[in-house]
Amino acid sequence: MAVLDIRDVTKSFGALNAVERFNLTVRDGELVCLLGPSGSGKSTLLRMIGGFETPTSGSIAIDGEDVTRTPPERRPTGMVFQSHALWTHMNVFRNLAFGLKLRRLPREEIRRRVEAALDQVGLAGYGERMTHQLSGGQQQRVALARSLVLEPKILLLDEPFASLDQHLRERLREEVRELQQRLGITTLFVTHGQDEALALADRIVVMRDGRTEQIGPPDDVYRKPETPFVAGFIGSMNMIEGMVSSGAFRHPSIEVPMPVGDGPALLAVRPEALEIVPVSGGNIAQVHRVTDFGAHGIVDVDLADGLRLKAMVPDARAWHAGQSVAPIPRAFALYRDGRAVHRST
C-alpha cells in the first residue's frame, strides 16, 4: 500500500511554477531520491510533503489521510535540512529530547528513546556533549537522530550531507541506507548528485523545471533514459546530432543501422559503449587526449565536424593524441522530439 500519495500537486510563487502537476506514490519502506539540477523544484516538493509549504493545487495523503493543509508538527514526517540547525545552547541529549518533551512523554521513556536514537546513528554516549564539540559529520548524525527519535512514518532528507567532504558524505550515505533498511522507514532524499541517487535509491525521480522527466529504479534511469535530458544528466553521455535516412543514422563520422523513419535525430552513446578502432589515414576522427585512470582509460575523440566524444578503453597506453580512429557505437539510444524512439539491445 502507498504510504505517500502525491496527486497533481502544483506550487506557484507568483508567475513561477516551482512544482507543476506532480504525481508520485511511495510504497512502505521505499527510499526514493528526488534528483535534478538546481531550481528544479526538489526542495519545494519535499517542503510540501513536510508541511513547510502549502500546495497551490493538488493533494498530499499519508497513510490514506489527506494532509495537504496539516501543519508540520501534526504530520507523521521528520525532516533533516541541509544546514542541520541544531540548538547550540543545548547538549545533544536535550536536542533530541525536545520534541518528545513537547509530546509530554514520561521522563524514562524520553531517556530510553533518546539513547536508542543516538545508538542508531553511532553516537551512543554523546548525550552530554554540546553540539559545537562535534564534527560536521557528527552534527548531521545528531540532526538525523533528532528526526528518528520522533519515530516518523516518513523521513525527509534535503541534501543532508551537501556541506561535508566527499569521503564523509559517502560514509554517511551508506550509514543512512543501512539504517533506513534496518528500520524499514519510508524515505525521500533530495540530491543533485547523480552518484548519490544511483547508490542510494530504490527509485529515482528525475526532476526538471518542476516536472517529472522520469521515475524508475536506478538501473532503468541509467540504462534506459526516456528523454535526452535524463540521458545527459545521469552519468557521462555522448550526444550526436544527425539524420536518419534509408535505414541508417548518419553523421559525417558515424553511421549506424537504424530501424526508424527518416528525419533528424539524436544518438546517445555512453563512453563505455563507444568502441574506437585505429584507421590509417582518412579524416573520420582524431584522438585529442588520452587520460589514464589505471583500471581504464578515457580517450577524447574529435569528429570531423568538431564534436568531441569520450570513449572508455581498457588500456590507455594503447592510444595517443593525433591518432586517426573510427568511433563505433556498440550500444545506443535514439531520441526524436524529446523521446526515446529506439534502443539497441
Ligand SMILES: Nc1ncnc2c1ncn2[C@@H]1O[C@H](COP(=O)(O)OP(=O)(O)OP(=O)(O)O)[C@@H](O)[C@H]1O
Ligand atoms: N519562497 C519562494 N519564493 C519564490 N520563489 C521560490 C521560493 N522557493 C523556491 N522558489 C523558486 O522555485 C524554484 C524551485 O526551487 P527549489 O528550491 O525547490 O529547487 P531545488 O531543485 O531544490 O534547487 P536546489 O538544488 O538549488 O536546492 C526556483 O526557481 C526557486 O527560485
